[in-house]
Amino acid sequence: MTQAQLPYVLLYLASTFLSSVSQVLLKKAAMREHKNLLAEYTDWRVILGYGLFVGCTLLTMLAYRGVPLNVGPVLEATGYLYVTVFGVTIFHERMNGKKAAALALILLGIAVYAL
Known part of the structure; x- marks a missing residue:
């Protein structure tokens, strides 16, 4: 990996971390009781979780500008x-x-891939 790729790798890792946070938010929302279907989907955890997923997708696309395609799955x-x-x-x-x-x-x- 070159020095120029490092910011993109860090962006990819941040995107993967935030995607994991969004999974936690969605699981927390799913564990709660809701009055009806509308309340279930307008829960702030659900909205923020899916918003993070969309944002992570955009961050990952941006990270692929400097991350080789064969490195992406390892970071993921x-x-x-x-x-x-x-x-x-x-x-x-x-x-x-x-x-x-x-x-x-x-x-x-x-570790094997990094070495």
Whole structure:
């Protein structure tokens, strides 16, 4: 990776992180009781979550100006890490051996590609 690509890589990673945050917002909204269908879709969490998804799509498109196409999926894989950390810390989901092994494989894949 060149020095000129670094801002685009950081933009891509920020986009992936914000996409994970939007998933948390949507899950939080889905866990709440709503009076009716309209209230469910006009919840601020839903609106902000989908707004973030749209924004992340635009950020990712912008990041691809400097990120090679073969690097994008590797950067996108960091989203699994963010979602897992959010799941454990925010939703108190349990980590088991299979999940830990899967995350280790993802990290190993990122590390191998980076080297």
